[in-house]
Amino acid sequence: AQTVTQSQPEMSVQEAETVTLSCTYDTSESNYYLFWYKQPPSRQMILVIRQEAYKQQNATENRFSVNFQKAAKSFSLKISDSQLGDTAMYFCAFIGGETSGSRLTFGEGTQLTVNP
Amino acid sequence: DAGVTQSPTHLIKTRGQQVTLRCSPKSGHDTVSWYQQALGQGPQFIFQYYEEEERQRGNFPDRFSGHQFPNYSSELNVNALLLGDSALYLCASSQRQAGNEKLFFGSGTQLSVL
Numbered sequence: 001a002q003t004v005t006q007s008q009p010e011m012s013v014q015e016a017e018t019v020t021l022s023c024t025y026d027t028s029e030s031n032y033y034l035f036w037y038k039q040p041p042s043r044q045m046i047l048v049i050r051q052e053a054y055k056q057q058n059a060t061e062n063r064f065s066v067n068f069q070k071a072a073k074s075f076s077l078k079i080s081d082s083q084l085g086d087t088a089m090y091f092c093a094f095i096g097g098e099t100s101g102s103r104l105t106f107g108e109g110t111q112l113t114v115n116p
Numbered sequence: 117d118a119g120v121t122q123s124p125t126h127l128i129k130t131r132g133q134q135v136t137l138r139c140s141p142k143s144g145h146d147t148v149s150w151y152q153q154a155l156g157q158g159p160q161f162i163f164q165y166y167e168e169e170e171r172q173r174g175n176f177p178d179r180f181s182g183h184q185f186p187n188y189s190s191e192l193n194v195n196a197l198l199l200g201d202s203a204l205y206l207c208a209s210s211q212r213q214a215g216n217e218k219l220f221f222g223s224g225t226q227l228s229v230l
Contacts, residue, residue, distance in 0.1 A: 102172070
């Protein structure tokens with residue numbers, strides 16, 4: 001079974017600074033995808049960034065980038081130039097190959113607060 | 117292009133009642149998955165429907181059932197509601213051929229069981 005662990009229940013950062021959210025996962029599969037989702041108070045689940053396990057290059061989306069360490073099963077999210085609108089719950093998630101099908105497994109979440 | 121739509125937005129029920137939640141997938145999507153998100157937790161996979169059949173199921177009791185219609189929309193039914201069923205229920209759609217990792221989520225239905 002796949003597991004996703006986020007060890008930081010809460011984090012805070014000053015506006016314009018950089019913050020890194022941690023995520024580790026456990027799987028025996030070789031082909032999978034990793035995601036970071038953002039869930040603001042509206043509770044809409046918004047995809048922030050996606051990483052394909054077979055790609056060695058770390059994914060980037062504007063101010064968001066990941067540090068994907070496949071051997072260590074680590075997948076951290078770096079937010080640069082933090083903005084007040086980045087305040088939200090952030091979930092790390094995993095979707096595997098044949099054994100887990102297309103179900104997403106989520107971590108417990110990290111509540112990020114960006115302070116002015 | 118409408119995204120994933122869910123109805124109703126909010127729902128209040130009492131213990132023992134039955135509830136039906138509805139989801140219309142994003143245009144062009146043929147697969148619908150349902151997730152339960154308790155307050156302060158990550159979403160948990162309930163089940164997935166494709167070609168009008170349940171294809172995968174998470175660790176949820178038989179009180180949770182679903183249906184997919186020919187137009188790909190889906191319903192989630194919960195019988196004999198318990199207080200612990202209070203949660204946000206999220207629907208996600210995808211297109212099997214394009215890769216089910218390309219999921220789009222709806223805004224959810226907030227279910228409160230009193």
